[in-house]
């Protein structure tokens with residue numbers, strides 16, 4: 506049985522790529538062979554080092570090639586359906602699921618980064634959520650730490666569950682030093698109480714340049730790798 510995690514977020518630019526890379530490094534530390542994939546990328550072509558696939562490859566050091574990591578890419582920085590349409594391309598859902606499954610066979614665990622949030626349109630009648638549904642993989646939801654995040658995160662959790670998806674938990678990304686937002690402290694508890702999913706970690710805002718070493722240090726400190734493995738064993742039957 507092939508397995509993986511689908512990494513989604515409450516919005517675009519929340520930190521899915523950074524968190525996907527950080528998660529890969531934490532899980533690798535636990536002895537897993539971890540792969541990464543960004544099935545549909547807009548704003549950068551697959552071989553652009555500044556695109557999500559390029560950053561995932563650089564930060565995690567996976568051997569897979571750009572087109573393997575990113576099967577569909579478009580230069581227009583808009584939702585996949587709109588970008589694909591303007592490029593005259595139809596994204597083949599079944600074919601994409603097949604490519605993801607084939608990639609997953611090369612690893613103990615494959616982390617798949619969605620595009621934007623869960624309900625972003627990818628085809629004329631399907632969204633990012635449908636990829637996760639087809640894969641039957643659990644979700645990690647990346648969310649902002651500050652004001653507004655409880656609503657966005659609980660909405661995402663509800664939309665996920667209503668489609669039969671299983672959220673493993675939420676990662677709050679981008680705590681800035683000195684930020685004076687009175688909601689910051691209570692937000693994790695509110696998300697757990699109203700969303701019914703655990704907050705797996707709180708990731709600080711990191712200074713540039715982002716490097717593998719920095720990501721590894723920060724994420725190992727912020728996430729409990731063993732607890733994560735335990736959760737994965739229960740839901741995706743990861744060995745090791």
Ligand SMILES: Nc1ncnc2c1ncn2[C@@H]1O[C@H](COP(=O)(O)OP(=O)(O)OP(=O)(O)O)[C@@H](O)[C@H]1O
Pocket residue numbers: 514516517518519520521522523524557619620621678679680708709710711712715
């Ligand atoms: N914890 C962090 N510390 C410092 N920079 C961060 C952090 N998280 C995200 N960033 C930066 O914020 C920007 C958005 O993050 P990222 O690219 O991971 O978002 P995303 O959710 O993957 O966006 P998209 O929807 O385009 O895939 C990037 O420039 C990234 O380097």
Ligand SMILES: [Mg+2]
Pocket residue numbers: 520521522523557618
């Ligand atoms: Mg991204």
